[in-house]
Structures are given as C-alpha cells and as structure tokens.
Amino acid sequence: MNRRNHFILFAAVLAVIVLGVLVLHLPTFIPLLICSLMVSFYCIFIQGKPWKEVLGTTLKAGVKSPWPLLLAIGALIASWVTCGAVPFLVISGLKLISPGFFLPSVLIICSAMSALTGSSWLTCGTLGIAFLGMSVSLGIPVGMTVGAVLCGAFFGDKFSRLSDFAVSTTAIAQADFSKHVRLMLQSEIPSLIVSLIIFYFIGRSYSVSTIDNSSIRTTIDILNSAYNLNFLTLIPLFVLLLALLFKLPGIAPVMLSTASAVIVTLTVQRADFWPSVLALIDGVHLQSGDEIVDSICNRGGIESMIRNALMVFFAFTMGTALKLSGVMESIADPIRRLVKGRLSLVFATFVLSAAMAFVTGSGTIGVIVSYNVLSSFYDSFGLDHALFSRTICDMITLQQPTVIWGSSGAFVAQCFGLSAAAYGPYYFMGFLLPVFGLLAVVLYSGGKKK
Secondary structure (H helix, E strand, C coil), rough: CCCHHHHHHHHHHHHHHHHHHCCCCCCCCHHHHHHHHHHHHHHHHHHCCCHHHHHHHHHHHHHHCCCCHHHHHHHHHHHCCCCCEEEEEHHHHHCCCCCCHHHHHHHHHHHHHHHHHHHHHHHHHHHHHHHHHHHHHHHHHHHHHHHHHHHHHHHCCCCCCCHHHHHHHHHHCCCCCCHHHHHHHHHHHHHHHHHHHHHHHCCCCCCCCCCCCCHHHHHHHHHHHHHHCHHHHHHHHHHHHHHCCCCCCCCCHHHHHHHHHHHHHHHHHCCCHHHHHHHHHCCCCCCCCCHHHHHHHHCCCCCHHHHHHHHHHHHHHHHHHHHCCHHHHHHHHHHHHHCCHHHHHHHHHHHHHHHHCCCCCCHHHHHHHHHHHHHHHHHHHECHHHHHHHHHHHHHHHHCCCCCCHHHHHHHHHHHCHHHHHHHCCCHHHHHHHHHHHHHHHHHHCCCCC
C-alpha cells in the first residue's frame, strides 16, 4: 500500500511540475512550492510524522541551498559590465578570434576556465557573457554559442579540486579523488574531442566573408566610447582567480570580485557611486542606441536572480520532503532489481541518478539516493567507488543546464536570457558523456578495486 501511495505521489509531483512549468508557464518556484507543501502534508497527515520534524528538515534544506550564490552572481555579472571587464573581453575576442574558429575557441577557453575555477556558474557568468556578446556582434546564433559555453563550463568543473560538486560527490561516494579524475578522463576527453569536431564543422559556415564587418566595427567603436577600456578592467577577473586559488569559502570569491569591480568602476570608469551600487541590484541599463551593444551590456543584477533563488530554495525543500517520505526508496527499488553485472550496475546508476535529479532538480540528491541504494553492489562486484562518482558526474553533467527547475538550469536560462530549447540541441558534451561513460565500462577494466 505504501509503495503504491509513493508512486501516486511521485506521479503527482511530476504532473504538477510539467503542468505548471511547461503548460501554464508559471514561474518555476510556484509548482515547486506546491509540490513541497503536497509532499510535506503527505508526511504529516498520511504517514503521521511530527510536523516540526518535517517542516524543520525541509526548511533547513532550503536555507542550505545555494540561493545566496545565485544572488551574488547576479551582482557579479552587473559589476563586470559596469567596470568594463565584459566589454574589454568582447572587444579583445572580436579582434583576436577567427569567426570560423569561434565556437571551438569558446569551448576550449570555457573548459580551461571551469577547470581552473572549479565553477561552471562563474564561467557562464563571466566569460560566457562575453562570448555571448561576441556572437551577437558576429551574427553567430546565440544558442550555438551558449551550447559551446556550457560544454566547456560543465566539463572542467567535474574534475577540478575547486569544484564543490566534484568534491562533494567523491566524498559521498567515499572515492579517491585522483582515481575519480582518471576515470572521468575516459569519458570526458572523447566527449570533448567529438564536441570540438562538431563545433568546428558548424563554425566553418561563419567565415570572414559571411560576417558583417561594419557591424563589428560599430560594436567596437560604441563600446570604446562608452567605456575607458584597458587591462585594469580585468582586475576583478584576477581577484576572482586568486580568491579561488586560496580556497576562500562560500561566496567570498564572488563578493571580493564584485567589490573590486565596483572600485574599478569608480576609478577607471569614473562613474558615480550610487548608480554603480544600484546597478548591482537592478542590473545594467545602458542606452547606447545600438541594439547589439545594449544586448551585450544590459544584464545582471540581484533582482534578475530573485525568482531563481526562490526556485532553488523550494527545489531543495521538495527534494528533502520526497526523501523523508520514502518515495525515493520506493522508486529506486525496481531499478535495484535490474543490476546483474558491472554494465547493468553503471546503467542503473545512470537511470536512478537521472530520475532523482530530474524530479528534484538537485544533482546532490541524485548522488545521495543513488549511493545509498547501489553502493553495496559496487562492493560486491569488486568495483572502486570512483567508478560510481564518475558515472554520477557523467549523467548529472547532462541534466544540470537542461532541467529548468534545477539550480543550474534556472541559472543558465536567466544568465543568458535563453530557453533550454534554444541551447539544448547544441549541448553536445552533455549527450556524449553518458554514451562514452558506458563505452568506457565496456572497453576498459578501470574501476575495479586493486
């Protein structure tokens, strides 16, 4: 009876999310709030759990979610525009990067940035915004560019020691981080190479002869007239990298970079104090008279991230309520029965982590549930837990920017002002990683305990 109720509740949660987000086009946090309350009431009134325990646990999960980071990155994006960092990077890219090699360059540079910083979000909110501006000026479809940014951004952070997700995943899985990295390379390197090849052939159609050079010159001239652009505008970038290098906790690197950007705005750009501060809250509102330049600069601000912060908060409360109710375990049990060997175990890990991450919008919940359900099979088959962490990262990489009620999906959509339908078809790394992850299990003996 309980299992049947769990499946009914699970189906109801899916129905509310799909109906609210895809049919009624409600702000995503509203269906998630409804689902959080629905599952919490099930725990209290049907299962008889103490209401203080249910509400306390779910609200605690929401408070601990990364909603403050979303707001901080909104301010960071605005500050990088006002200080001139984004315009400087846009102009430098337009002058240095060949249009025909633009998309592969985006992938390579964003991969390096995410591996260096350990953060896909920071890569999107900084270099990603600059590349978006370049693509607008070059006439390259923004969906393609954002797809290339995401391929790079979510590539590097899965094996960076500065990545919260990679470190927490290996910790939950009780896996050795260096073994995790070695196994990740088996799936990530082929996926990166294939993605580069695809972007190279797509990008060949955007050669110098097809680009409107007058539009590029206009963009450069307007940005140069609106800003005092020099290498000092990149100080916030170096502050961010140094803060990450010294492993400052939480949102401290983002806040330090934002503060340094405000100082650059006041000194290098000689802007007034209050307009510079207000831009951190309500974003940049440049009126240059040029549509391309305005689309490059008019973004960011804490207000732009408020809905997403609410969405992340309620996604975590809903996921915690689902786990507390026992629904997760009921959904996982049929998947556990499919495990017969190493390949089926990896496939089951893919399916279970994908299902949990999709419904809850949280990759971390997918990790926790999958590990609790399937870790004993890894032990019984003599497999290293690094194979589990690699498998999880492969699948979560696919879902992070494409599940629009998840924290990463919401951030990406808001950051670039695009729907998942616009950039999803070009997110080649995400689709390739699970494929090469399964192939690696077939072709390599890696993953066995030594």
